[in-house]
Amino acid sequence: xxxxxxxxxxxxxxxxxxxxxxxxxxxxxxxxxxxxxxxxxxxxxxxxxxxxxxxxxxxxxxxxxxxxxxxxxxxxxxxxxxxxxxxxxxxxxxxxxxxxxxxxxxxxxxxxxxxxxxxxxxxxxxxxxxxxxxxxxxxxxxxxxxxxxxxxxxxxxxxxxxxxxxxxx
Amino acid sequence: xxxxxxxxxxxxxxxxxxxxxxxxxxxxxxxxxxxxxxxxxxxxxxxxxxxxxxxxxxxxxxxxxxxxxxxxxxxxxxxxxxxxxxxxxxxxxxxxxxxxxxxxxxxxxxxxxxxxxxxxxxxxxxxxxxxxxxxxxxxxxxxxxxxxxxxxxxxxxxxxxxxxxxxxx
Numbered sequence: 001x002x003x004x005x006x007x008x009x010x011x012x013x014x015x016x017x018x019x020x021x022x023x024x025x026x027x028x029x030x031x032x033x034x035x036x037x038x039x040x041x042x043x044x045x046x047x048x049x050x051x052x053x054x055x056x057x058x059x060x061x062x063x064x065x066x067x068x069x070x071x072x073x074x075x076x077x078x079x080x081x082x083x084x085x086x087x088x089x090x091x092x093x094x095x096x097x098x099x100x101x102x103x104x105x106x107x108x109x110x111x112x113x114x115x116x117x118x119x120x121x122x123x124x125x126x127x128x129x130x131x132x133x134x135x136x137x138x139x140x141x142x143x144x145x146x147x148x149x150x151x152x153x154x155x156x157x158x159x160x161x162x163x164x165x166x167x168x169x
Numbered sequence: 170x171x172x173x174x175x176x177x178x179x180x181x182x183x184x185x186x187x188x189x190x191x192x193x194x195x196x197x198x199x200x201x202x203x204x205x206x207x208x209x210x211x212x213x214x215x216x217x218x219x220x221x222x223x224x225x226x227x228x229x230x231x232x233x234x235x236x237x238x239x240x241x242x243x244x245x246x247x248x249x250x251x252x253x254x255x256x257x258x259x260x261x262x263x264x265x266x267x268x269x270x271x272x273x274x275x276x277x278x279x280x281x282x283x284x285x286x287x288x289x290x291x292x293x294x295x296x297x298x299x300x301x302x303x304x305x306x307x308x309x310x311x312x313x314x315x316x317x318x319x320x321x322x323x324x325x326x327x328x329x330x331x332x333x334x335x336x337x338x
Contacts, residue, residue: 001171001172003171003172003175003176003274004198004274005172007172007270008205010207027337028337031324031327032324033176034327035321035322036319036321037176037266038269038281040281042320044321044322044327046327047327048327049330049331049333050329053331056331080333087283089259090258096266097262097263097265098266100263101270102172105171112207112209114209125331126333127333131333150205152211155204158203158204159204159217160217160218161218161219162220162222162225162294164295164297165295168196168200
């Protein structure tokens with residue numbers, strides 16, 4: 001898919017078509033998109049745990065008030081940050097967006113789950129205590145019901161030229 | 170360009186070839202990539218100021234200890250966040266990465282400038298006091314000297330499967 005199409009169409013998906021199968025190489029490509037992202041001083045203060053185990057996905061869903069749909073995902077990625085690096089959250093967020101766009105190119109949607117019982121999920125995934133979970137991203141193929149229509153503010157409401165409030169055009 | 174190529178190749182660029190000219194439609198495409206990005210509860214708590222005025226670019230460069238190269242950019246984008254929205258920085262960062270990848274597809278590199286005299290730049294760009302500048306992104310065509318070789322941690326150092334520390338493969 002052309003880059004601009006993937007970027008403009010990629011959107012949050014929370015209902016997944018479980019009839020389609022996914023191979024591990026797609027997960028690798030998605031993580032690689034994150035890995036290749038730029039970071040402050042190239043510190044790359046991130047790690048990515050691919051979660052494919054269905055039992056784990058179910059348990060994480062139970063620990064995520066806004067992420068019940070994780071249990072139905074094809075897989076999920078836990079994005080792990082290092083609070084000792086002051087740019088870790090920002091840089092890992094950049095990586096998340098790279099992964100989101102790469103996934104869309106492979107036909108997969110995702111969502112950003114932020115409401116998580118982090119301590120319990122850290123225990124479950126054996127994440128060291130000194131690291132944090134930024135988000136858990138469930139990925140999956142959109143269902144047939146997926147409309148794919150984005151609602152966004154008009155360009156003129158968010159884009160300015162040389163001065164705040166001055167229209168771009 | 171294919172999406173995966175743009176994502177894997179996009180990298181920080183701080184030296185710009187000023188002999189190539191840029192049309193305003195490319196800037197619009199880049200901002201649109203940010204505008205179309207997903208955000209928490211679709212709040213879109215962001216705005217983007219395209220800076221094309223060379224006098225302004227020079228003044229902003231002077232106010233950015235780590236962004237002297239802004240003065241030589243084809244243009245820059247100031248990414249403005251709303252601290253009243255708790256997700257504004259994270260969401261705007263997602264938008265930055267969309268813009269970075271879109272720009273790469275158009276042949277333009279950028280860099281994340283974070284060290285800025287924000288109050289003075291806010292005055293310069295007439296940004297309301299209650300809003301913040303997350304970053305200023307200078308964009309430009311890479312020079313001929315640009316090597317385009319990324320240095321990143323090996324996949325196995327950042328990617329795990331089902332448990333922190335367990336190799337993906």
